[in-house]
Amino acid sequence: MNTPKNTVNKGKTLRLAKNTQGNTSKKTTPKSQSHSKIRVLNKQHQAKPNKYSKANTRVITADNRKVVLFNKPFNVLSQFTDDDNRQTLKDFIDIKEVYAAGRLDRDSEGLLLLTNDGKLQHQLANPKQKTDKTYWVQVEGVPTQASLDRLSKGVELKDGLTLPAKVTIMTEPNVWPRNPPIRERESIPTTWLSITINEGRNRQVRRMTAHIGHPTLRLIRYSIGQYTLKGIANGQYSLL
Numbered sequence: 001m002n003t004p005k006n007t008v009n010k011g012k013t014l015r016l017a018k019n020t021q022g023n024t025s026k027k028t029t030p031k032s033q034s035h036s037k038i039r040v041l042n043k044q045h046q047a048k049p050n051k052y053s054k055a056n057t058r059v060i061t062a063d064n065r066k067v068v069l070f071n072k073p074f075n076v077l078s079q080f081t082d083d084d085n086r087q088t089l090k091d092f093i094d095i096k097e098v099y100a101a102g103r104l105d106r107d108s109e110g111l112l113l114l115t116n117d118g119k120l121q122h123q124l125a126n127p128k129q130k131t132d133k134t135y136w137v138q139v140e141g142v143p144t145q146a147s148l149d150r151l152s153k154g155v156e157l158k159d160g161l162t163l164p165a166k167v168t169i170m171t172e173p174n175v176w177p178r179n180p181p182i183r184e185r186e187s188i189p190t191t192w193l194s195i196t197i198n199e200g201r202n203r204q205v206r207r208m209t210a211h212i213g214h215p216t217l218r219l220i221r222y223s224i225g226q227y228t229l230k231g232i233a234n235g236q237y238s239l240l
Contacts, residue, residue, distance in 0.1 A: 060117045066098050068114040070237040071229055074178050078103045078112055089114075093237055101125045101224070105203060109178065110136075110221035111229045124224055127200040131225045134166075134196045136173055138182065138218040139209050142191050143169075147212040151195070155211045159201060162208060166196035175220060176234040182217045190217060 072078065076087045078100050089100075089112075098114040101124035115121050123129050151167045170192050184190060191214070195205055206216045222229050232238050 060119070064116070066095060066114075066116045067120070067227075067240040068093060068095055068098050068237050069227055069229070069232055069240065070112045070114060071232040071234045072104055072109055072112045073235050074109050074180075075106060077106050092235055095239065102200065104221055105219075108219045108221065109234070110219075111224055111227065111232075112221075113224050113227055125200070127198075130198040132196050132198050132223075133221060133225075134194060134223040135205050136170070136175070136220040136222050137193045137195050137205060137209060137216055138190050139193060139214040139216055140185075140188055140190055141214045142189055143193070143212060143214050147214070148193075150212055151208055155208055157201075157204075157207050157211065162201075162204065163197070163199055165208070166194075168194050170194045173220075178218060184217070194222075 070089070070093060073087075073092075076089070076092070078089065080088055080090045080093075082088050086106075093114070095114075097116045099116070099121060101113045101115060101121040104110065104112045113124060124131050148167050148169070151165055154162045154164055156162075172192050193209070195208070197204060201207075205219060209216045220229075
C-alpha cells in the first residue's frame with residue numbers, strides 16, 4: 001500500500017519540530033550572551049588590583065586615618081620584611097596596617113610616608129598624579145649654571161627624556177651625619193642641590209646628576225607634596 005506524500009511530509013515536519021524544541025534550551029540568545037559577557041567583564045574589573053594602593057580598603061574617616069612620616073636612615077629597606085635579615089621598617093615603626101606611598105632606595109635617606117588611606121597612597125605613589133618630591137642632593141664637584149639648566153629643562157636618560165625639574169644650588173643643610181659617611185675626595189669639592197621632580201622613575205635623581213657629570217654622593221628626600229621632614233629626627237617618625 002502506498003503512503004500519501006503529504007503524510008510523509010507531515011511526519012518529517014513533526015520530527016523537525018521536536019528536534020528544534022529539544023535544542024532550544026541549549027542555545028543562548030544574543031541577548032543572554034551579551035548579559036553573560038557583561039557579568040564576566042564586571043567580575044574581571046572588580047578583581048583587578050591597584051598596583052599603587054596596598055592600603056586598607058575599608059572606609060577611612062578622620063578618626064581612623066593614619067599618616068606616618070618617617071625619616072628613613074641610610075641602608076634601611078622601605079618595606080617591613082626581608083629574607084636577608086637587613087634592616088627594614090619594622091625595626092623603627094610599630095604601627096600596624098600602614099603601607100608606604102612609593103619607595104625610597106635603600107641607599108637614600110629622608111622622608112617616607114606610610115598610610116592606611118588607599119586614596120592618599122594612590123595619589124602620592126602614582127606617577128600620573130605628578131606629586132612634587134624635593135630632594136637634597138650632595139654631588140661631586142661644582143655644577144655650572146649651564147649644567148643646572150640642562151637638568152631643569154630635562155635630560156635624555158636610557159628610559160627617555162625627563163620632565164622639567166626645579167634645580168638650585170643650596171647651602172649645606174643642617175642634617176644628621178650619615179652612617180657610614182660618604183666617601184669624599186680631598187681634591188674634589190662637593191655641592192648641595194635642591195632638586196624637585198614629579199616623576200617616579202627608578203633612581204632618577206642619581207641618574208640625572210650622573211648624566212651631567214656630577215655623581216650623587218648623598219641623597220635625602222625632604223618633602224612629598226605638602227608633607228616634609230621638618231622636626232623629625234633620623235630614624236624617628238611622626239604620626240599625624
